[in-house]
Amino acid sequence: MADRPDPLTADQIAEGLRGLPEWALVDGAIRRTVTAPSFLAGIELVRQVAEVAEGMDHHPDIDIRWRRVTFTLSTHDAGGLTFLDLEQARLVDGLVADLTAAHGA
Numbered sequence: 001m002a003d004r005p006d007p008l009t010a011d012q013i014a015e016g017l018r019g020l021p022e023w024a025l026v027d028g029a030i031r032r033t034v035t036a037p038s039f040l041a042g043i044e045l046v047r048q049v050a051e052v053a054e055g056m057d058h059h060p061d062i063d064i065r066w067r068r069v070t071f072t073l074s075t076h077d078a079g080g081l082t083f084l085d086l087e088q089a090r091l092v093d094g095l096v097a098d099l100t101a102a103h104g105a
């Protein structure tokens with residue numbers, strides 16, 4: 001198993017979240033809900049996030065409810081949040097921005 005980074009401190013989490021205004025701290029994880037323009041657009045976003053996740057070997061919890069997709073990030077092996085979660089949140093934000101731009105929202 002790959003070495004996992006140390007959990008972030010509360011200060012590090014707070015600082016990281018300042019740059020991630022769409023994400024909320026919930027039960028030791030960070031969470032963002034996206035409303036996609038359609039169900040299939042939401043599924044395509046999930047597929048793109050899945051590719052990112054595979055590349056990072058870091059896998060989000062994903063909840064899909066029609067057009068609403070919720071991503072919940074934490075590092076299970078570390079028992080908390082690590083820089084991997086902040087990095088993944090930024091990458092998800094980039095994909096969501098692309099989706100929004102593609103649909104002229």
Ligand SMILES: C[C@H](O)[C@H](O)[C@H]1CNC2=NC(N)=NC(=O)C2=N1
Pocket residue numbers: 001002004057058059060073074075076077078
């Ligand atoms: C062996 C493998 O690297 C680990 O099990 C990875 C896989 N994906 C993971 N994803 C997340 N979110 N947290 C982890 O701790 C984790 N561990």
